[in-house]
Amino acid sequence: MKIAKISGGASLADPTASAWASVESVTVPLQPVPLDAQPTSYIREAWAGRSYGKTAQASVAAATDGQKLYVRLSWKDDERPNKEFQDAVAAVFPDGGGALGTLGDAEKPVAVWFWENGRSGGNSLTSHGPGVVRKDPGSGLAAAGELAGGSWNVVFGGPLAAARSGRVGVAVWNGSNDERGGLAAVSRDWVSLEQA
Amino acid sequence: MSTNGTGTVSTGSGQLAWVFDLNKCIGCQTCSVACKVLWTRESGEEQQWWCSVNTQPGLGTPKGWESMGGGIDVATGKPRAGHQPTREEFGGGWDFNYYEVFYGGTAGKAHLEPQAPRENRWAMNWDEDQGAGEWPNSYYFYLPRICNHCTNPVCVSACPTGALVKQEDGLVLRDEDVCMGDRFCMEACPYKKIYFNYERHVAQQCIGCFPRIEAGVAPACVRQCPGRAVFIGRLSDEDSPVHKLVNEWKVALPMHAEYGTRPNVYYVPPMSPARLKEDMSIDTENPRIPNEYLESLFGPDVHTALGTLKSEMEKVRGGGKSEILSTLIAYHWTELLGPFTQDPAELTPVS
Ligand code: SF4
Ligand code: SF4
Numbered sequence: 001m002k003i004a005k006i007s008g009g010a011s012l013a014d015p016t017a018s019a020w021a022s023v024e025s026v027t028v029p030l031q032p033v034p035l036d037a038q039p040t041s042y043i044r045e046a047w048a049g050r051s052y053g054k055t056a057q058a059s060v061a062a063a064t065d066g067q068k069l070y071v072r073l074s075w076k077d078d079e080r081p082n083k084e085f086q087d088a089v090a091a092v093f094p095d096g097g098g099a100l101g102t103l104g105d106a107e108k109p110v111a112v113w114f115w116e117n118g119r120s121g122g123n124s125l126t127s128h129g130p131g132v133v134r135k136d137p138g139s140g141l142a143a144a145g146e147l148a149g150g151s152w153n154v155v156f157g158g159p160l161a162a163a164r165s166g167r168v169g170v171a172v173w174n175g176s177n178d179e180r181g182g183l184a185a186v187s188r189d190w191v192s193l194e195q196a
Numbered sequence: 197m198s199t200n201g202t203g204t205v206s207t208g209s210g211q212l213a214w215v216f217d218l219n220k221c222i223g224c225q226t227c228s229v230a231c232k233v234l235w236t237r238e239s240g241e242e243q244q245w246w247c248s249v250n251t252q253p254g255l256g257t258p259k260g261w262e263s264m265g266g267g268i269d270v271a272t273g274k275p276r277a278g279h280q281p282t283r284e285e286f287g288g289g290w291d292f293n294y295y296e297v298f299y300g301g302t303a304g305k306a307h308l309e310p311q312a313p314r315e316n317r318w319a320m321n322w323d324e325d326q327g328a329g330e331w332p333n334s335y336y337f338y339l340p341r342i343c344n345h346c347t348n349p350v351c352v353s354a355c356p357t358g359a360l361v362k363q364e365d366g367l368v369l370r371d372e373d374v375c376m377g378d379r380f381c382m383e384a385c386p387y388k389k390i391y392f393n394y395e396r397h398v399a400q401q402c403i404g405c406f407p408r409i410e411a412g413v414a415p416a417c418v419r420q421c422p423g424r425a426v427f428i429g430r431l432s433d434e435d436s437p438v439h440k441l442v443n444e445w446k447v448a449l450p451m452h453a454e455y456g457t458r459p460n461v462y463y464v465p466p467m468s469p470a471r472l473k474e475d476m477s478i479d480t481e482n483p484r485i486p487n488e489y490l491e492s493l494f495g496p497d498v499h500t501a502l503g504t505l506k507s508e509m510e511k512v513r514g515g516g517k518s519e520i521l522s523t524l525i526a527y528h529w530t531e532l533l534g535p536f537t538q539d540p541a542e543l544t545p546v547s
Contacts, residue, residue: 042354042384046277084282084379084392119397131356133376178280181356181378 001026003163004063005196012063012070015146015153020072025061028170030185033130037102038182043131053185055172058089060191062168069163071113072155073170077147080176088116088180089145089154092169093162094190096126100169101186103127110169113156115143117175122156130182163193210430211347211366212404213438214418215448216340217464217524219505220425223338225249225321227417227426231342234416235403240395243288245320246402247417249340253489254323256339258285258388267386268350268456275350276456278383286391287318328489332476335484337466340426342417343368343389343402344450344459351401354384365430366460367404375399386455407546412538419533419540424526429534431460436534437523438462445520447501449494464524465490465498467505 004023011017032053038044058075071091078087095111098104103112104127112125112133122143125133145154167190173179231247250256258264258281266278290310297306310317327336349368352360359375362368377397382390390401405415413419418426429436431443441448441464448462468484490498508518523531530537 039356040354040380042275042350042380043356045275046380046383084280129356131376131378133357134374135376181376181380 001060001062001191002194002196003069004061006063006065012065012068013142013144013155013157015072015144015155016148019063020061020153020155023061023063023072025059025072025074026191027057027059028187028189028191029057030055030170030172031101031188033102033171033182033184033186037130039129039132043181043183047183052174052177052179052183054177055174055185058170058172058187060091060168060170062163062193064160064163064196067160068157069160070155070157071168072153073172074151074153075172076151078174078176079150082176082178085173085175085178085180086117086119087152087175088114088173089152090114090125090171090184091156092127092171092186094165094167094169095162098127100190101188103130103171103182103184103186104132105129106132111162112171113141113143113158113162115145115154115156116173117145117147117152122158124158130184131180132182163195166193167191168193209364210432211460212345212409212428213366213431213442213460213462214342214415215427215438215441215462215464217425217427217448218337218339218466219464220423220524221249221338221340222423222425223249223251223324224422226420226422227340228320230416230420231402234405236400240393241391241400243283243286243320244391244393244400246389246391246400247340247342248320249338250321251324251327251336252339252493253328253336254326256323256341257287257320258282259287259318259322260285261388262452264388265386266350266384266388266455268348270454270456275354275384276386278386280379280383281388283394284316284318287316287320287322290317290319329484332472333484335468337468337485339451339463340417341387341389342461343404344387344457344461345402345404347458347460348456350384350386350457351381351390354380356380363406365404365406365409367406367409368401369403369406370399370401372396372398372400386452386457387459408540409536411540411543412536413540413543414533414536418536421532424529424532427526427532427534428536433534437526437531438534440523441520445504446497447504447520447524449497449501451493453495463494464505465494465501467502 091113093111096109098108098110104110114123122141124136124139141158170187236244264279375398429438471479
C-alpha cells in the first residue's frame with residue numbers, strides 16, 4: 001500500500017475529510033487474538049466460553065503531508081449498546097520485532113497507536129502481548145474518530161518515523177462485546193507501507 | 197493513587213488486617229463518609245464508596261454483589277468468571293425534585309423522590325434498614341465493607357498490565373499511571389470492591405489509607421468510628437487485638453471465605469435476641485438472626501464464634517472477667533488503632 005502524499009495536511013486529521021476519498025485503501029481480514037495467548041489465567045478462564053474478536057475486516061489507508069504520518073482505519077460498527085466498554089482501534093507497527101497476532105510478547109514488543117471512543121486524542125503504547133501495554137507519554141500522537149453510516153472511521157496522526165518499518169497492522173475492539181485489553185480482532189498479516 | 201515509582205510503598209511489613217465488630221456497628225456511616233471525604237471527592241468519583249455500610253440481609257452495593265461471581269475456586273485454585281458491575285448496579289447520587297416539593301405549590305401531593313426511572317434507582321445504601329423476617333421476628337444488622345486486601349488477591353493476578361501490586365504490608369495498591377482501565381480486576385474481585393472512574397479511565401479502590409499508615413495514623417474508617425467497632429493491626433503481632441480476635445480466640449471471621457481470595461477484613465458476627473413463638477413466648481433455642489444466614493456469610497465457624505461470645509458474656513454476668521469482652525469493649529479507644537495511634541491533627545497536612 002502506498003502512503004499518499006497530500007499537501008495541506010491539516011485536513012487529513014479529520015476522518016471525514018474529502019482528501020481521504022482519493023487515498024488508496026486496503027481491506028484486511030481480522031482474526032481474534034488467541035485465547036491461550038491471553039496474559040492472565042483470569043482472562044483465559046473467564047473468556048473460555050465467550051466469543052470475541054469477531055470483527056471480520058477493516059480497511060487501512062495512509063497519507064502524509066511530509067510532516068506527519070496519517071493512518072485511517074475503518075470498520076463496520078456493532079450497534080449493540082454497551083455503557084461500560086467502548087469501541088476502540090489500533091494501528092500496530094512492528095518496531096521491536098514482535099508478532100502481530102499476539103500484539104507482541106514479553107521479549108519482542110510492538111508499537112501501538114490506540115484510539116478509544118469517548119476519550120480525547122490517541123495513546124501511544126508499547127505492547128508486550130495482548131493487553132500487556134505501557135503508555136509512551138509525549139509521543140505527539142493525535143487521533144479522531146467518527147461514526148458514519150454504520151461504520152467507524154478513525155484517523156491517527158503521528159510521527160512519520162513510524163512508517164520506517166514499512167509495515168502496519170490493525171486491531172479492533174468491539175465495545176458492545178466487552179472487548180478490551182487483549183480481547184481484540186487483529187489483522188492476519190502486516191500491510192506494507194510504501195513511501196510514495 | 198500512584199505508588200512511589202518502584203511499585204511499592206513502605207508502611208512496614210506484616211499483613212495489615214481489620215476487624216469490624218458487628219455487635220457494635222450502629223450503621224451510622226461515619227466510616228464511609230470519613231473515607232469519602234478523604235479520598236473520593238473528585239469528579240468521576242461520585243459513585244465510589246471505598247468503605248460502604250449495608251443492611252443485611254440485603255442486596256448491598258453494587259446491587260446483588262454476592263451473586264456476581266469472581267474469586268478463586270478453592271478446589272481447583274483457578275479463578276472464576278465474574279460479572280462486571282455496571283453503573284446502574286452501583287447506582288449514584290441522584291437529583292431530587294426539591295423545587296417541586298418546596299416551591300411548586302404541591303403541598304401534600306408531591307414528595308421528594310429521585311429524578312430517575314424507578315427501575316434504575318439504586319445507590320450505596322439504598323436498602324438501608326429493610327432487613328428480613330416478619331414481625332415480631334424481623335431482623336437486620338449492619339455490614340461495613342472495604343477492599344479486603346486479600347492474601348490471594350485475584351484482582352492482582354487478573355490484571356494484564358501489572359498495575360496492581362500486593363505490598364509487603366499486605367495492602368493491595370494500584371499504580372494509576374499503569375492502569376489501562378481494562379477492568380478485569382473488577383470482574384475478578386468477588387467482593388466487588390473496585391470502582392471505575394469513567395472520567396479518568398482508571399479503576400480505583402480502598403488504598404488502606406497507606407499515606408496515613410506511613411505516618412502512624414490509623415485509617416479513617418478505624419479512627420473515626422464512634423461505635424469503637426473497628427480494629428486495625430498486623431496479624432503477626434501477637435499483642436495486637438486483631439491477632440487475638442482472629443487467630444487466638446477465633447471470634448472474628450472472614451466473610452465469604454469460599455470466594456477463595458483469603459480476605460484480611462474480619463467480622464465479629466452479630467448476636468441477636470431469641471425469636472418469639474406464635475404465642476409470644478420466647479423461643480430460647482433460636483436467635484432472631486437465623487444461624488443459616490450467618491453461616492452463609494461467615495462459614496460454619498460462626499457457631500463456635502457465637503458460642504464463645506455467649507459463654508464469655510455469661511462469665512461476666514456471673515461476676516467473672518473476660519479478656520475477650522474487654523478487648524471488644526475497647527475501654528480506651530486507642531486500643532482499636534494498633535500501632536497507628538498518631539493524632540493526624542498534630543501532623544502537617546500534605547496537599
Ligand atoms: S463508623 Fe463504625 S459504627 Fe458507624 S457504620 Fe462505620 S463501622 Fe459502623
Ligand atoms: S477484595 Fe477484591 S479488590 Fe480487594 S484485594 Fe480482594 S480481590 Fe482484590
